[in-house]
Amino acid sequence: MDRFSIPYARPGQVIGLFGGSFDPPHHGHVHVTLEAMKAFGLDRVWWLVSPGNPLKARGPAPLAQRMAAGRGLMQHPGVEVTDIESLTGTRATADTLAELRRLYPKVRFVWIMGADNLAQFHKWKNWRLIMDSVPVGVIARPGDRISARMSPAARLYAKYRIDGQARRLLGRADAPAWCFVNVPMVDVSSSQIRERGCWGAEVLPE
Numbered sequence: 001m002d003r004f005s006i007p008y009a010r011p012g013q014v015i016g017l018f019g020g021s022f023d024p025p026h027h028g029h030v031h032v033t034l035e036a037m038k039a040f041g042l043d044r045v046w047w048l049v050s051p052g053n054p055l056k057a058r059g060p061a062p063l064a065q066r067m068a069a070g071r072g073l074m075q076h077p078g079v080e081v082t083d084i085e086s087l088t089g090t091r092a093t094a095d096t097l098a099e100l101r102r103l104y105p106k107v108r109f110v111w112i113m114g115a116d117n118l119a120q121f122h123k124w125k126n127w128r129l130i131m132d133s134v135p136v137g138v139i140a141r142p143g144d145r146i147s148a149r150m151s152p153a154a155r156l157y158a159k160y161r162i163d164g165q166a167r168r169l170l171g172r173a174d175a176p177a178w179c180f181v182n183v184p185m186v187d188v189s190s191s192q193i194r195e196r197g198c199w200g201a202e203v204l205p206e
């Protein structure tokens with residue numbers, strides 16, 4: 001897929017949307033992608049490499065650099081690394097989802113995120129609209145399991161939580177529906193990598 005084109009999806013497919021700064025991408029992102037695909041019965045996953053997280057003051061590395069690094073790292077036939085938000089011109093997830101649902105009216109989307117994002121979810125623009133419009137799959141992350149499960153979003157939507165045992169139902173569930181899966185965790189973050197000055201090192205061939 002070239003920049004500014006959008007991926008193909010067949011009607012009825014279940015596509016996991018994994019949004020992130022990916023500054024840089026790392027094997028924690030790969031882990032979340034593959035676990036989510038398996039756990040939630042997804043047909044494909046699209047990475048949405050964000051032009052800029054609306055809540056982060058610090059600007060990330062250039063989008064083209066993060067896209068190239070993402071494509072170098074995330075090698076799986078079921079996964080596409082995209083810059084869809086450049087095309088849609090949206091930054092807030094609620095706006096991106098509205099555009100994607102307009103562009104792909106017959107596709108089922110599932111929003112995927114790590115537990116740290118669930119803990120902060122109530123700060124996102126129109127976060128209830130997100131919960132009410134797409135199923136949300138949350139993958140455990142070191143240090144954030146408890147804060148995520150105690151978060152305002154988790155508490156307000158407690159009755160819509162799908163038990164981890166039934167995780168595979170999430171992809172076909174109607175919103176609101178969310179599921180937290182407690183898979184083995186990978187302790188890596190982009191900020192650690194930036195602090196070590198190792199941006200992109202994971203992508204280089206061994």
Ligand SMILES: Nc1ncnc2c1ncn2[C@@H]1O[C@H](COP(=O)(O)OP(=O)(O)OP(=O)(O)O)[C@@H](O)[C@H]1O
Pocket residue numbers: 019020021022023028029032112113114115116117139140141142186187188189190191192
């Ligand atoms: N190790 C991990 N385990 C679970 N989820 C993760 C992990 N790393 C990133 N994620 C999730 O991936 C998505 C994109 O995260 P992002 O690109 O901001 O990476 P990050 O490592 O959290 O970056 P930073 O350290 O700069 O905040 C978010 O939903 C985040 O929760």
Ligand SMILES: O=C(O)c1ccc[n+]([C@@H]2O[C@H](COP(=O)([O-])O)[C@@H](O)[C@H]2O)c1
Pocket residue numbers: 018019020021022048050052053054055056091092093094117123124125
């Ligand atoms: O919509 C919002 O208000 C919002 C606030 C914070 C983060 N997000 C999205 O959450 C995803 C993860 O962001 P990040 O920076 O934690 O990798 C990415 O797709 C962001 O656009 C969205």
